[in-house]
Amino acid sequence: MKNKVNVIIIISVLFTGSLFAENLLVNPSFENQTPAFWTGYNAMLNNELLWEQTEVYGGFYSFKVTKSGATNNAVGWISDNNADLYWNNAAAATYSLSAYVKTVGVNTSPANDDAKIGVIFEFKNAAGAELTTQTIWADQSSASVDWAQIQGVAILTEEPASVVVKAIMGKDATGTVYFDNIGCGSDPWSMGLFNGNAETIKGWLNWYGSGNGSYGTVTDNEAHSGSYASELFKPDTTSSTSEIVYYSIPQPVEAGEWYKIGVWVKTADVNDSSAFEPTYILRERLDERIALCYFFHTGDIATEWSVAGGDKFVYIDQRDPATGWTHYVVAEQAPDDATGISVRARFTSNPTGTAWFDNFSAMKMVVATPTITVSVDDGNESYHFPTDFELSHNYPNPFNPVTTIEFAVPHDEWINLTIYNLLGQKVNTLINGVHSQGRYQITWNAQNEFGQPVSSGVYIYTLITKDTRITKKMLLVR
Numbered sequence: 001m002k003n004k005v006n007v008i009i010i011i012s013v014l015f016t017g018s019l020f021a022e023n024l025l026v027n028p029s030f031e032n033q034t035p036a037f038w039t040g041y042n043a044m045l046n047n048e049l050l051w052e053q054t055e056v057y058g059g060f061y062s063f064k065v066t067k068s069g070a071t072n073n074a075v076g077w078i079s080d081n082n083a084d085l086y087w088n089n090a091a092a093a094t095y096s097l098s099a100y101v102k103t104v105g106v107n108t109s110p111a112n113d114d115a116k117i118g119v120i121f122e123f124k125n126a127a128g129a130e131l132t133t134q135t136i137w138a139d140q141s142s143a144s145v146d147w148a149q150i151q152g153v154a155i156l157t158e159e160p161a162s163v164v165v166k167a168i169m170g171k172d173a174t175g176t177v178y179f180d181n182i183g184c185g186s187d188p189w190s191m192g193l194f195n196g197n198a199e200t201i202k203g204w205l206n207w208y209g210s211g212n213g214s215y216g217t218v219t220d221n222e223a224h225s226g227s228y229a230s231e232l233f234k235p236d237t238t239s240s241t242s243e244i245v246y247y248s249i250p251q252p253v254e255a256g257e258w259y260k261i262g263v264w265v266k267t268a269d270v271n272d273s274s275a276f277e278p279t280y281i282l283r284e285r286l287d288e289r290i291a292l293c294y295f296f297h298t299g300d301i302a303t304e305w306s307v308a309g310g311d312k313f314v315y316i317d318q319r320d321p322a323t324g325w326t327h328y329v330v331a332e333q334a335p336d337d338a339t340g341i342s343v344r345a346r347f348t349s350n351p352t353g354t355a356w357f358d359n360f361s362a363m364k365m366v367v368a369t370p371t372i373t374v375s376v377d378d379g380n381e382s383y384h385f386p387t388d389f390e391l392s393h394n395y396p397n398p399f400n401p402v403t404t405i406e407f408a409v410p411h412d413e414w415i416n417l418t419i420y421n422l423l424g425q426k427v428n429t430l431i432n433g434v435h436s437q438g439r440y441q442i443t444w445n446a447q448n449e450f451g452q453p454v455s456s457g458v459y460i461y462t463l464i465t466k467d468t469r470i471t472k473k474m475l476l477v478r
């Protein structure tokens with residue numbers, strides 16, 4: 001049992017309510033192919049609005065709007081309110097407004113605003129009253145204009161409570177337009193526009209230094225489930241030391257509860273070493289390694305970005321340059337001040353090659369059986385889940401009258417642990433139910449299922465699952 005080193009934690013995790021615990025993460029398998037922080041604005045037809053991958057100013061995606069004729073309303077994309085989102089705290093200041101726009105076959109010489117294409121920046125106060133609205137218009141002097149930046153300024157004398165951006169075609173505008181790198185930032189900095197570059201998928205954020213061709217994005221090149229996965233890539237050079245991080249938006253957790261965090265990872269052509277084994281939860285930043293990383297957040301997870309306890313890394317298997325889809329799962333107790341959790345696919349500074357991350361999970365673990373205790377025997381708050389069913393020898397043995405049995409469950413499954421006498425008669429059933437992946441400890445007090453003491457002798461105990469049966473003996477000496 002290779003992983004049973006100094007981090008044996010004996011826990012009970014029975015699901016209550018439903019058979020499977022709820023995954024807290026939004027879009028954990030990247031199959032919802034809509035952009036983060038933006039939604040459709042008055043889109044009437046399927047082909048009016050697309051999250052585009054073929055025409056981009058930068059990165060892999062842009063916001064596309066296409067119309068063959070007049071519509072009832074302006075059509076386009078609208079941002080979430082960015083004023084206080086996460087680390088933003090929009091101040092009274094002068095804001096630089098900008099966007100890159102490319103047009104293909106649009107109407108020219110618009111007679112009025114309804115025939116125009118542009119980006120509208122709306123600033124409102126807490127009462128919903130307009131502070132200022134500024135629009136930057138696309139160049140419609142020709143039907144088709146290649147990528148060009150349009151710019152404007154908004155002067156705020158009052159702190160805005162709402163900053164919303166619309167990238168639209170007026171109701172009478174026609175043709176196709178692409179928007180990318182939409183920006184709205186103040187000097188000094190107090191806010192930025194989330195996903196103005198269209199690069200992140202619903203539920204996620206990303207960051208990468210693209211200088212040497214590195215990237216983190218979502219592709220359909222590989223997937224553990226569905227068609228899409230988060231793909232992180234860095235060329236085979238360490239000349240750039242920038243990180244690649246694809247990270248989830250935080251979701252609420254309950255302080256003091258245990259959470260199970262997991263992801264499936266596949267690698268190709270990555271830097272490898274026989275020393276690069278998969279790890280437990282580490283706080284050290286290892287610059288050559290690829291990791292599942294996560295944070296517990298504190299404070300208001302919608303309007304703050306406060307992370308408790310620093311980075312938590314679970315380094316993946318880099319003993320070979322390519323490793324097939326592998327599940328990495330760990331668990332940790334949320335700190336007393338925890339309010340949220342977020343997860344990350346992460347290249348630290350220097351790993352190279354490609355890694356795909358799919359099916360992230362963050363699930364609450366529910367302790368539901370009082371006969372099984374939760375304990376941490378060495379103060380270490382992390383451990384690895386088992387990969388096989390295991391049934392330990394009881395201890396002490398011989399015993400009188402209490403003995404302890406440990407067992408391990410590699411994945412969420414129904415299990416039964418029953419004690420028999422040497423005649424094969426059932427004496428007591430200790431466990432019968434669905435258990436989550438984990439290590440467990442249960443004690444037997446040498447009583448049958450009616451609470452009566454049993455006599456000295458040899459007893460058999462058997463762990464049964466759908467496909468497994470493990471049997472061991474123990475000796476009661478009264």
Ligand SMILES: [Ca+2]
Nearest residue numbers: 029225226228
């Ligand atoms: Ca997927």
Ligand SMILES: [Ca+2]
Nearest residue numbers: 058059061197
């Ligand atoms: Ca882009």
